[in-house]
Amino acid sequence: MSVALPVRSVDEEENLIGTCGCGSPWRLALNSVEPVSGKWHDIVGVRCPICGRSAGFTFDVTTFFQPRPGIWGRDMAAPAPAACRRMSAIECSHPGRSRQ
Numbered sequence: 268m269s270v271a272l273p274v275r276s277v278d279e280e281e282n283l284i285g286t287c288g289c290g291s292p293w294r295l296a297l298n299s300v301e302p303v304s305g306k307w308h309d310i311v312g313v314r315c316p317i318c319g320r321s322a323g324f325t326f327d328v329t330t331f332f333q334p335r336p337g338i339w340g341r342d343m344a345a346p347a348p349a350a351c352r353r354m355s356a357i358e359c360s361h362p363g364r365s366r367q
């Protein structure tokens with residue numbers, strides 16, 4: 268069980284995730300928000316498409332996360348706007364969404 272890093276925005280999460288040590292942007296491999304002990308944990312898994320390294324992050328997003336229907340884990344085909352915004356910064360694979 269990893270320690271959740273408290274963050275105040277999606278931008279802060281992106282800053283902490285950064286890029287792979289080889290210089291390549293991460294590719295989002297996993298993202299879900301889960302209730303843990305009365306807090307919201309944002310679980311992000313990334314993988315480098317160049318060197319294959321992977322990394323996982325757990326953020327405490329309780330201060331700004333707004334639960335809403337449809338955001339849950341398996342609903343990746345239609346991510347909520349906040350989730351998709353994060354993906355666009357790393358790599359958005361949301362069908363129909365053009366990359367910047």
Ligand SMILES: [Zn+2]
Binds near residue numbers: 288315319320
């Ligand atoms: Zn890499």
